[in-house]
Amino acid sequence: MIIRVKELVKRYGDLQALDNLSFNVQKGEIFGLLGPNGSGKTTAINCILSLLKYDKGEIEVFGKPMSPDSYSSKRKIGVVMQEVAVFEVLTVRENIDYFCGLYVQDAERRKHLVQEAIEFTGLEGFENFVPKKLSGGLLRRLNIACGIAHKPELIFMDEPTVAVDPQSRHKILEGICELNRQGATIIYTSHYMEEVEQICSRIMILDHGKEIASGSKEALKAMIDLGEKNSFEVYDISDEQLMKLRNMPEVAEVSYRDTMLLIKSHKGSNILERLLSFFKQESLPFGRIYSEQPTLNDVFLEMTGRELRDKATGQGVQT
Amino acid sequence: MTVYKLSLKVMKSNIGPMALFLGIFIGISLLAASSGGNTAEQLFTRSRVPIAFIAEESSPLVAGLRTEVEKIAEIQPYDDDSEILQEAIFYNRISHIIRIPSGFTRAFLAGDEAAVITYTGQSEGRAMYVDLAVENYLNTLRLYRIFTPDMLLEEMISHAGKDLEQRSKIKLLTDIDAEGFQADQRDNYFNHLIFFNYQAYSLFAILILGISSNLMVFNSRLIRMRQACSPLSSRKQSLQLFLANFAFALFCWLLMNAVSLLFIPELIGTSSMYLFIANSFLLCFWASSISFFVAHLTKSRNAISAITNVISLGSSFLAGVFVPQYLLGAAVLRAASFTPTYWFVLANTQIARAGGTVSSVSSLASQNELLASFGMQIIFGLTFLAMALVLRKKRALAAA
Incomplete structure (x- = not known):
């Protein structure tokens, strides 16, 4: 040591x-x-x-x-x-x-x-x-x-x-x-x-x-509940469609802001394929797709309720 | 000796401004030493007033008067031509005309009113001095005439001449006399003592400036932190830094003393030279220690010159570098004795007072008085060095 x-x-x-x-x-x-x-x-x-x-x-x-x-x-x-x-x-x-x-x-x-x-x-x-x-x-x-x-x-x-x-x-x-x-x-x-x-x-x-x-x-x-994070560029989505997404059992969180739809899944769930099927079924057009694994920022966020870095400036959060 | 070498390198990078300061301070010291030797007596020279002396008669009385006037005036060879005389007085070629009228001697001896006729130009003050001398001479003769009526005129003139040669001697009390110097030590006194005393200002000032500028580089918080992480102990770092700065101080000291010997050659070979230089070396030591201490308290470059002036000038004024110690009040001297400058100046005075003979200097060196002055300076130097080392260690620990 x-x-x-x-x-x-x-x-x-x-x-x-x-x-x-x-x-x-x-x-x-x-x-x-x-x-x-x-x-x-x-x-x-x-x-x-x-x-x-x-x-x-x-x-x-x-x-x-x-x-x-x-x-x-x-x-x-x-x-x-x-x-x-x-x-x-x-x-x-x-x-x-x-x-x-x-x-x-x-x-x-x-x-x-x-x-x-x-x-x-x-x-x-x-x-x-x-x-x-x-x-x-x-x-x-x-x-x-x-x-x-x-x-x-x-x-x-x-x-x-x-x-x-x-x-x-x-x-x-x-x-x-x-x-x-x-x-x-x-x-x-x-x-x-x-x-x-x-x-x-x-x-x-x-x-x-x-x-x-x-x-x-x-x-x-592994300490946190978050699985993968999928982001879709969507120009129009109804509240009803958002509700359907939130009701999926594997989905932990859904947010929609500035044409970006973010869907976080529970740990161990791989729902990208399921989401693509949903978009096809709902005839929901989308642009770019991003899929990423949880980061240490997510770990920090889940444990403290705050983010490691201030997103607006890219600088660290003053505590 | 990594820190030592770097410190010397940093000093080298400051060599331009330091050389300039060193030149200025050496110049000031030499100027002070060369002008300091002029006493009031040396500065005063008697001038002779140009006058015309016109005698319309010739007699021993007139000759005696002319001799007396010649002592303070320069009699110009003018004939009794009123136009020429007026022109001479108008153009200031002469300041005064003394005219002895015909029958003057006879009237004087008879006790009648015997007046010397005078004309004054623009320099009335100088003319008054001549009038006073004429009046003085004639009054002395009048006294002889009244109280020794049987005395011959020639005898009266001879006696009056001797009487008037008597002068009251006025001696200005200088610090030379006040501090008990012999007359034959006066010339050397000013040159040596003033030059060496001025080092308390010039060498001290250049050391505070140089050492503070150098240590400013090392006193940065980040550098101190980085150095505190190294295996070189804080004590070793501080000692290396002090040694490097003391090397700089020695260089300045050597240069100043070399210049002093060049410009005060009469000091070379005298026994007092060794004591003056030994005392100056002690100044170099305690000034380095104080500068090293002060440099740790200096936060910015702008503050350095202010601190330099306050410390070097302040202690010099207080301790008798510019004003002799005997003129300072007891309370001031008591306060000054808490500064090493006081003991430095005192030691210089003691050395100068002893003169330059081998016996006087060796006996002086064995005197407790001088040893006490030296000892006090060493104590001040060691105290400030110890304080600087403690301060540096504390600041190294507080760097983060």
Whole structure:
């Protein structure tokens, strides 16, 4: 076991940021902490890294209690922060070399590690650029390179893809999987459920500093009643037809808004074929059809009554 | 030494503005040192008033008067031509005309009204000074004539001349005298003491500016967080940072002292040079410590110059860098003794007072007075360094 967190409590005055949070992380995992903004993901990471004092609980990293002076454990840890933390006066290469130098004293070895980090994050050609000359995506990649250059065994990645273009995001996520394949254990926080679903082997959903659920993505989805979700582009449908759909035993929920008819089924039901028959029988014309499996957002929605992300802005829900 | 090297690199990136500040502050120190040596006595020079002296008769009395007037005036060679004399006075070639009328000597000796005729141009003030000298001379002779009627005129003139040579000596009390310096130490006193005292402002100011600008880069919350995650302890990071900043301070200190020796060459080889430089080194140490501490409290670049002025100028004014300590009130000095600047200035004064001989300096070095001044500066330096290290550790923990 790489990390053991037991009954962790952190308060900011009256606000309980972490509420008896407990979890373990095994070697070789990509462990996802998923939750809306303000759910306690970053607070949990900061407590584990001893950047924050906590009120109650126990934290062990690499089998030893974690404290600000746990330098032998810190040597094996890499941190990629939510915000870009680099020196403006240094170039890309100098920044990576500096942060790697805090862990690796041997200059020759460091030179190789820095070069590997540059190649790994796709920063070739930008080595001599200062950070203010880099785009947002490249800056994020530099932030990652600074955190992983020393080849840590355990990497904390706190929302590393916030405000990143799709190309850079893809590159970053690919890189994280590659690091994991190379043996690194990764703690990954995000409020982007797609990312967590894509890369994490185990996920913990947090809300208001509390664990809502945890397990593999399949296990999490199995916890809810929702089966598949089918959406049809329908220009005209009567109330009577909607009622007929709602009365189908496999159907859990029907909603119609802006020409989109959404039909959610109960777990274990595959009703796409049945629905197509219904449309034919009712002579109901339709355009595009989408069919999808439940997402972690659905898990969060069913468990908390709220969505992980604010649909209007695509940003996380403030809690 | 990763943090140390990076800190030096960050300083290198600030080299332009720092060189400019360093040049300005060294210039100010040299200017102050070079102008500081001019005492009121040195600044005052007596000028001689150009006048015309027209004597319509010749006698020992007139000759004596002319000799007396020549002491304060420059008698121009003009003939008794009223047109030429008027033109000369109009164009300010002369300020005054003294005319001795015919029968003047006889009238004077007889005790009759014997008046010197004078014409004054535009410089009435200067003319008054000449009139006063004439009146003074004639009144002295009148006294001899009244109280020693048997004395010959030549004797009277001789005595009056000697009497008038007597001058009341007025000596302005300067800080040299007030602080007990010997007369032969005066010239060196100002150059050395003022230059070194000014370092308390110039070196202190440049160190606060430089170190604060440098640490601003390291004091970013995100950088502190990232560094707190590393296996390099907060204590090691802080010490490396301090060492790098102290290296910068040493560079500035060396440059300032090298310039001082270039511009004050008479100091080279004297025994007091070593003590001045030792005291200056202590200034470098405590100024670095205070700057290192202050830099951790500075939140923005805009605040740096304000803080620099308040601390360096404030302590300099309070502790007697610009105004000698003997002129400051007891309460001010008591307050100033809580600043290291006070002890630095005091030590400089003690060194300067001892002069430059080997024996005086070695005996001074063994005196408790100077050692106490040095010791106080070391205590201040260590205290601020310890406070800075504690503050840095606390802030590293509070970074998140």
